[in-house]
Amino acid sequence: MEIVNYELQAKGYNDAPIDPSLDLVAEIQRLKKEKNAVILAHYYQESEIQDIADYIGDSLGLSQEAAKTDADLIVFAGVHFMAETAKILSPTKKVILPDAKAGCSLSDSCPPHLFAKFKEQYPDHLVITYVNCTAELKALSDIVCTSSNAVQIVESLPIDQKIIFGPDRNLGAYVKKKTGRDLVLWNGACMVHEIFSQDKIDRLKSEYPEAKFIAHPECEDHILAKADYVGSTSGMLKFTQTDNAQAYIVATESGILYQMQKASPGKTFIPAPPNNACACNDCPHMKLNTLEKLYNCLKYESPEILLPEDVILRAQRPIERMLEISASLGL
Numbered sequence: 371m372e373i374v375n376y377e378l379q380a381k382g383y384n385d386a387p388i389d390p391s392l393d394l395v396a397e398i399q400r401l402k403k404e405k406n407a408v409i410l411a412h413y414y415q416e417s418e419i420q421d422i423a424d425y426i427g428d429s430l431g432l433s434q435e436a437a438k439t440d441a442d443l444i445v446f447a448g449v450h451f452m453a454e455t456a457k458i459l460s461p462t463k464k465v466i467l468p469d470a471k472a473g474c475s476l477s478d479s480c481p482p483h484l485f486a487k488f489k490e491q492y493p494d495h496l497v498i499t500y501v502n503c504t505a506e507l508k509a510l511s512d513i514v515c516t517s518s519n520a521v522q523i524v525e526s527l528p529i530d531q532k533i534i535f536g537p538d539r540n541l542g543a544y545v546k547k548k549t550g551r552d553l554v555l556w557n558g559a560c561m562v563h564e565i566f567s568q569d570k571i572d573r574l575k576s577e578y579p580e581a582k583f584i585a586h587p588e589c590e591d592h593i594l595a596k597a598d599y600v601g602s603t604s605g606m607l608k609f610t611q612t613d614n615a616q617a618y619i620v621a622t623e624s625g626i627l628y629q630m631q632k633a634s635p636g637k638t639f640i641p642a643p644p645n646n647a648c649a650c651n652d653c654p655h656m657k658l659n660t661l662e663k664l665y666n667c668l669k670y671e672s673p674e675i676l677l678p679e680d681v682i683l684r685a686q687r688p689i690e691r692m693l694e695i696s697a698s699l700g701l
Contacts, residue, residue, distance in 0.1 A: 378673060384669075386670065388666065398668060406442040430519060433689065450474065466667050466671055473655050474655055496513070508684075513688050518701060566642050574642070578640060583598050585597040623652065
C-alpha cells in the first residue's frame with residue numbers, strides 16, 4: 371500500500387492498467403451511479419471530458435454547483451485550486467481529481483506566506499482574492515471573486531473601502547478601470563492569458579474582417595483594449611449565443627471553443643494565437659486530465675483532496691460571502 375501511495379504522489383494520478391477493450395464512457399457512467407458521484411468539469415477540459423460531465427462551467431458556476439450538490443463523491447475535472455474550492459464548500463464529501471499535478475500558474479504566482487506579509491502592509495484594507503488561488507490564500511481573504519463577478523463585488527462595497535486585489539494583476543487592472551476604485555494589486559498573472567500575440571491577432575482580424583474579437587479579463591490591457599467584448603468564460607459563451615455576428619476570434623483557453631461551437635453550430639470560432647509557434651492557446655495544467663485518468667480516479671477514488679480543518683473553516687467565509695453577494699445580484 372505504501373508503494374502505491376508513493377507512486378500516486380510521484381505521478382500525480384492513478385496509473386493502474388486499463389483494459390483497452392473497455393468502453394470508458396459507459397464504465398464511468400456506471401461508476402457514477404454506483405458511487406453516487408457527480409463530475410464537475412471546467413470549460414477548458416478536453417471535449418470528451420466535457421461530454422461526460424454532469425455540469426460544465428466556469429469558476430463561479432462550478433463553485434455554486436459544488437456548494438449545492440447532494441452527491442457523496444465529487445469528481446473535479448479541472449485544476450487543483452478548483453477541487454480545493456469544492457472541498458471547502460462541501461467538507462463532508464469526498465473530493466477527487468484525475469491528476470493532482472494539474473496546477474495553475476496564477477495560483478503559483480502568489481505564495482500564501484508572501485501574500486500574508488504583503489497584506490500586513492495594508493492593515494486597513496479589505497482583501498479580495500480571485501478564486502484562482504490556493505485554499506491557504508483564500509483563508510487570508512475577506513471575499514473571494516471570480517471573473518464573472520469581480521466588478522460587481524467591488525461595486526457592492528462602500529466607495530471609501532480600501533481594497534487589496536490579488537493574485538491576478540490583469541483582472542485587477544480591468545476591475546480598477548471598470549469601477550474607478552483605487553485597488554492595491556498583487557503582481558500575479560496567468561501564463562495562458564499573458565502570451566497572446568497582438569500582431570497575430572491583428573493579422574487574424576485582417577483575414578476575418580467580419581469577426582468580433584472577444585477576450586477574457588485575465589488578458590493584458592493592450593489585448594483588452596482591442597476587444598469588442600470582455601467577459602468571463604461563461605460570459606463569452608453567452609455573448610456568442612446572443613450576438614448577431616457570425617465569426618469570433620476568441621482570446622482565452624481554447625477549450626471553451628468546443629462549447630461555443632456546440633451552442634452555435636452555424637458560427638465560426640477562431641482561437642487567438644499565442645506568441646509562439648502554436649495556433650491556439652492551451653493550458654498545460656488543464657490538459658493533464660484525460661478520460662483514462664478520470665476513469666481510474668473514479669474507480670479508485672484517488673487522488674483525493676485533503677485540507678486542514680482550520681484552513682477549510684477560514685476559507686469558507688470569503689467564498690460564502692462571494693456566493694451571497696452573487697445571489698443577491700442575480701449572478
